[in-house]
Amino acid sequence: MRADIHNHAVPEAVVEFYDREPVFGIEVVGERQLKGGPEGDYELQPRFYDAAAKVQDLKRHGLDTAVMSVDPPFFHYDVDPDAGTALAELINDGLRAMASAQPDHLNWMATVPLQAPERAASVLRDAHTDGCVGVEIGTSTGSRFLDDPVFEPFWAEAEALEIPVMLHPAYQHPHPGFDSFHLTNVIGNMLETTIAIERLIMSGTLDRHPGVNIVIVHSGGYVPFQHGRLRHARSVRPFEESAPRDPADYFGQVRFDCLTHDRKALRFLIDQVGEENVLMGTDLPCDMATPEPWSELVAVAGEEVAARIAGPNIAELYGLKSPVSESR
Structure with missing residues (x-):
């Protein structure tokens, strides 16, 4: 098995849904062009x-299995709970249908209306x-x-x-200087991830819910690289004195995808958090995806x-069965 846990999908039914639901503020142009979303045209x-x-x-990227999750611009936590639910x-039904069409290769994570936590639990x-x-939030x-x-x-x-709960940045808090050069994505995504996981640790949330397994994307933001400062x-x-434990003690309950765009950074990630806590994640099919995820990982970590x-790291966490790889 060569699986990808950071792989985005958007069911086609979402287009029709936007077309008839003006509350989302998305204009449908043509068949599948969306305008007005948080990241511009889509x-x-x-x-x-x-x-x-x-x-x-x-297969083109050397992989054979994906655990799909919706692209974050489609979270819409800012709309009322009825529309969000x-x-x-609708997205969950669409992802389930996609997985059913390719059961040997596709699995899916749910999305939930997090703006209404009780409903999120029900969904x-x-x-x-x-x-x-899994679930992505x-x-x-x-x-x-x-x-x-x-x-x-x-x-709970x-x-x-x-x-497993995968955290993916979507809603950026205001940061001066991030309005140009795609910095909201390039720097902001990493920062938002770091803030989220550090708050979950420092607040005791992860200690109250030790059975929750967290996956953080984009190699965990700045956490692996600034762990010493946090400690x-x-x-x-x-x-900080009341902090439950050293942040590194949570590696294992917290896992990291391998999306670094840099071989030295990837090597550091594996060494810092442990190979058992690293998962293949690509960000496909988005433009910020790793162009050659499998070959880059092999070049850094070796085939084994x-x-x-x-x-196995992914199969054990998500309970996946290993397909016969057609990409090798």
């Missing part, structure tokens, strides 16, 4: 919505019944961070279902370790 390519095209895309359920239960193997809802007590129903449900702060800052990162 064109749906077949690799996002067509199961066969997605599998072919995986309807969209989440997650239903999605789990329908076969999702934003690093915040824009107005609330994930350690806010209001999200306890969601965390994820723990009860023993379902040092516990010894010199009064507000790369096989574990793309195989």
